Amino acid sequence: MTFDPASFDPEDFDPSTLGDQGVDLFHADEGFRSGFVTLLGRPSVGKSTLLNAIMGKKLAIMSETPQTTRHRFRAIHTTDGFQLVIVDTPGIHKPHDALGSELNTTALKSLDGIDVAAFLLDASAPFGRGDEWVIDELAKARRCKKILVISKSDLVDAGTLAKQRALAAEKLDWDAVVELSSVTGDGVETFVNQVAELLPEGPLWFPADMETDQPEEMIVAEFIREKILNSMRDEVPHAVGVVVDEYEYNCKKDLQRIYASIYVERKSQKGIIIGKGGAAIKKVGTEARQDLETLLGCRVFLELQVKIRKNWRRDLNQIRRFGYGEGEY
Numbered sequence: 001m002t003f004d005p006a007s008f009d010p011e012d013f014d015p016s017t018l019g020d021q022g023v024d025l026f027h028a029d030e031g032f033r034s035g036f037v038t039l040l041g042r043p044s045v046g047k048s049t050l051l052n053a054i055m056g057k058k059l060a061i062m063s064e065t066p067q068t069t070r071h072r073f074r075a076i077h078t079t080d081g082f083q084l085v086i087v088d089t090p091g092i093h094k095p096h097d098a099l100g101s102e103l104n105t106t107a108l109k110s111l112d113g114i115d116v117a118a119f120l121l122d123a124s125a126p127f128g129r130g131d132e133w134v135i136d137e138l139a140k141a142r143r144c145k146k147i148l149v150i151s152k153s154d155l156v157d158a159g160t161l162a163k164q165r166a167l168a169a170e171k172l173d174w175d176a177v178v179e180l181s182s183v184t185g186d187g188v189e190t191f192v193n194q195v196a197e198l199l200p201e202g203p204l205w206f207p208a209d210m211e212t213d214q215p216e217e218m219i220v221a222e223f224i225r226e227k228i229l230n231s232m233r234d235e236v237p238h239a240v241g242v243v244v245d246e247y248e249y250n251c252k253k254d255l256q257r258i259y260a261s262i263y264v265e266r267k268s269q270k271g272i273i274i275g276k277g278g279a280a281i282k283k284v285g286t287e288a289r290q291d292l293e294t295l296l297g298c299r300v301f302l303e304l305q306v307k308i309r310k311n312w313r314r315d316l317n318q319i320r321r322f323g324y325g326e327g328e329y
Contacts, residue, residue: 033201117147148176
């Protein structure tokens with residue numbers, strides 16, 4: 001049986017049966033460590049920023065808007081001694097619609113079959129009931145190691161860091177504690193090395209040069225959505241979904257043609273996305289194209305359309321059409 005890393009899901013895979021299944025994993029030397037680490041926490045604690053800092057490039061979108069992450073995003077960080085499969089998850093929050101409930105399910109299911117769970121606690125925000133609830137859920141995951149990550153350490157003083165650390169220590173006996181700033185890079189390498197120490201010996205689950213198992217079309221759609229999140233008013237971002245309709249590469253011109261649709265729920269939101277004289281949608285397209293050219297390493301032609309799909313966030317089938325959540329349409 002050939003191992004397909006693009007479709008691999010640790011939740012549906014039992015490593016103890018590798019020999020029986022005849023799976024050919026990628027070779028690793030004796031003593032090599034590998035495994036899956038999931039990043040958990042409330043919205044806007046810096047999970048995607050940490051993932052990008054570890055990878056040394058932008059793969060996951062970032063925004064100050066809560067619920068920016070809607071997919072369970074996997075990145076692969078490989079060195080000579082270990083391979084970390086990093087799972088970024090949606091922020092866990094009190095849901096107000098079917099989309100919110102589905103995102104919570106996605107985040108919590110990321111605990112299934114993983115080796116290390118990293119709980120991110122924002123050093124600059126008060127420790128609250130939401131943090132306690134996530135820790136309680138994390139405590140139910142008996143098999144995995146657990147790391148407390150106090151993020152955004154550059155925004156507070158030593159006293160505040162110590163207080164946050166003590167409050168979290170009251171709730172769970174952590175296997176390790178790391179304080180870091182993904183913006184300055186302080187503590188990021190320490191976190192990576194700490195995770196690696198907690199991983200079991202194992203194979204290369206993915207090729208050493210592979211950085212993510214996500215389809216390019218999904219990453220492209222998310223990069224477009226990020227630009228909307230960062231430029232539109234508060235009533236629009238959560239109602240936005242993006243789908244790549246066509247994705248075609250021209251070898252002769254070294255040009256990637258991308259046609260994408262931006263979905264909103266109301267006519268007024270469509271007007272905001274487009275803007276006066278099309279100025280807003282043009283700005284989104286220009287900024288997204290610049291990021292995509294860096295990501296793809298070629299010129300990009302990007303065409304965007306804005307469409308209305310009423311109340312899509314309340315429709316589980318529609319949510320899954322956009323690729324969010326745990327099921328398939």
